[in-house]
Amino acid sequence: MRLADASTGFSWNPVTDLDGMWAYPFMVNAFRAGAIVAVLAGCVGWFMVLRRQSFAGHTLSVVGFPGAAGATLIGFSASAGYFGFCLAAAVVLAAVPRAGRPVDGSTGGGGGAVGGGAEAAVTGTIQAFLLGCGYLFVALYKGFLNGVDSLLFGSFLGITTDQVLVLLAVAAAALAVLALIGRPLLFASADPDVAAARGVPVGALNTVFLVLLGAAAAEVGQITGSLLVFALLVMPAATAQTLTARPAAGLALSVAIALAVTWTGLITAYYSPYPIGFYVSTFAFGAYVLARAGSLAVAYGRGRTGGHGRTGDSGPGQGREVLGAARVKAARVEAAR
Numbered sequence: 001m002r003l004a005d006a007s008t009g010f011s012w013n014p015v016t017d018l019d020g021m022w023a024y025p026f027m028v029n030a031f032r033a034g035a036i037v038a039v040l041a042g043c044v045g046w047f048m049v050l051r052r053q054s055f056a057g058h059t060l061s062v063v064g065f066p067g068a069a070g071a072t073l074i075g076f077s078a079s080a081g082y083f084g085f086c087l088a089a090a091v092v093l094a095a096v097p098r099a100g101r102p103v104d105g106s107t108g109g110g111g112g113a114v115g116g117g118a119e120a121a122v123t124g125t126i127q128a129f130l131l132g133c134g135y136l137f138v139a140l141y142k143g144f145l146n147g148v149d150s151l152l153f154g155s156f157l158g159i160t161t162d163q164v165l166v167l168l169a170v171a172a173a174a175l176a177v178l179a180l181i182g183r184p185l186l187f188a189s190a191d192p193d194v195a196a197a198r199g200v201p202v203g204a205l206n207t208v209f210l211v212l213l214g215a216a217a218a219e220v221g222q223i224t225g226s227l228l229v230f231a232l233l234v235m236p237a238a239t240a241q242t243l244t245a246r247p248a249a250g251l252a253l254s255v256a257i258a259l260a261v262t263w264t265g266l267i268t269a270y271y272s273p274y275p276i277g278f279y280v281s282t283f284a285f286g287a288y289v290l291a292r293a294g295s296l297a298v299a300y301g302r303g304r305t306g307g308h309g310r311t312g313d314s315g316p317g318q319g320r321e322v323l324g325a326a327r328v329k330a331a332r333v334e335a336a337r
Contacts, residue, residue, distance in 0.1 A: 061229030066134030090214030
């Protein structure tokens with residue numbers, strides 16, 4: 001049953017519809033929490049996509065499920081479980097060598113085994129094991145079975161003012177740390193070898209960023225559900241990086257897209273019997289498809305008119321390479337300022 005059935009339903013008058021939704025305290029809290037989560041996810045997700053750590057982000061989002069289930073099993077709040085498991089998993093992942101980085105601590109070249117295989121193996125192992133633990137915790141606490149869908153696919157019902165305050169405090173702290181390490185992290189993300197050669201603490205930055213990513217995954221999971229965290233962590237950031245290679249503009253655009261899809265998803269879910277995670281994912285995916293289609297159309301048009309080199313040089317693959325090169329160049333310039 002739709003929540004709006006008890007009122008007048010969707011009227012196509014934005015003022016009337018918002019007044020109707022915001023007459024309920026839980027909807028006010030949902031919009032507040034959604035805004036907080038979207039801002040944090042837009043910023044952290046932009047760096048995650050740039051650093052190609054989407055697999056790690058997916059693992060951190062999945063472990064929120066056993067965290068919430070386990071916390072409820074032993075009598076704690078689900079929110080504590082989200083943060084506890086996600087942050088602990090982030091610390092474990094930080095101890096694993098990153099893909100393409102030698103395990104002997106060198107910056108490249110010959111010698112030393114590449115840490116990418118270890119990173120993927122440990123990340124996948126943690127993800128599979130903890131997901132299984134989540135289902136075990138649900139089975140042990142049978143009264144929790146009705147909440148599995150909400151944990152996995154999200155719900156905006158029951159968000160309290162205390163939860164909003166916790167989300168705000170964690171997001172403020174995470175964003176403050178991200179602002180503090182932003183420039184060296186950008187440099188280390190664009191070219192870790194050169195950054196390490198210039199004295200940037202690449203390993204320490206990776207650890208701090210994974211902890212921030214864990215905090216973001218824990219926050220987003222409480223809105224979209226553990227399985228759909230990527231809707232806010234990946235798709236707005238990927239869409240923004242498709243549209244612009246400038247770091248500042250990309251971060252702002254990523255946040256704007258995350259806010260738009262979250263609030264649109266909340267409004268749609270209020271008038272629909274389906275979970276919010278579906279709508280947030282759908283709207284975020286639609287934004288990415290439109291951005292990719294527009295980018296490819298522009299690249300094709302420029303190739304046809306000879307705007308960028310020879311005709312046909314700006315196909316889909318070439319467009320991605322041009323975007324990647326421009327992003328790296330912009331990151332180096334921005335970090336050097």
